[in-house]
Amino acid sequence: MTDSKGPLDEPRSRRRGQGELEAHVLSVLQSAPAPVTAAWVHERLDDTTLAYTTVVTILTRLLAKNAVTRKRAGRSFEWQATSSHAGLAARRMHRVLDADEDRAAVLASFVTSLSPDDEQLLRDLLNQTAENSEG
Structure with missing residues (x-):
């Protein structure tokens, strides 16, 4: 001990x-x-x-x-x-994605481990990004 x-x-x-x-x-x-x-x-x-x-x-x-x-x-x-805490965390996430050959598997594993609230937040953010790119 x-x-x-x-x-x-x-x-x-x-x-x-x-x-x-x-x-x-x-x-x-x-x-x-x-x-x-x-x-x-x-x-x-x-x-x-x-x-x-x-x-x-x-x-x-x-x-x-x-x-x-x-x-x-x-x-x-x-x-x-030049970056916020969120920006720094996003850069770390990108490095993790870039370090693996199978990005889809990493993203799928990440998404399936999200809480229901975080999953809904991600959906909302993706929809908002799609709407902004269309308009």
Whole structure:
């Protein structure tokens, strides 16, 4: 049996879920009044154990996913969000679809696992998209 204590009986920090830190950094960036530095983002994160270099790494990953932009500002960069949390999640879903040869099977498996409410929401969204493309 393992407990949640580490060396010297100090509690271990909770391990973040996949994408959780990216989402948190993106959220902070979205609250910015204008393009901001990584230091600005780092100061506003509520995790005092998080290294500045980790924030830069996360911003760079978000840049590769087109969720943020950056521009040179002196010797560093200023960062700006280009995507919402929903947009970032949609990109992850696209990557999953693109990684499998049988897109139909992946989509079918996804759709059959939806709750009735989510299935109806998906139907409504598809109908709305079809109506918008016709009009």
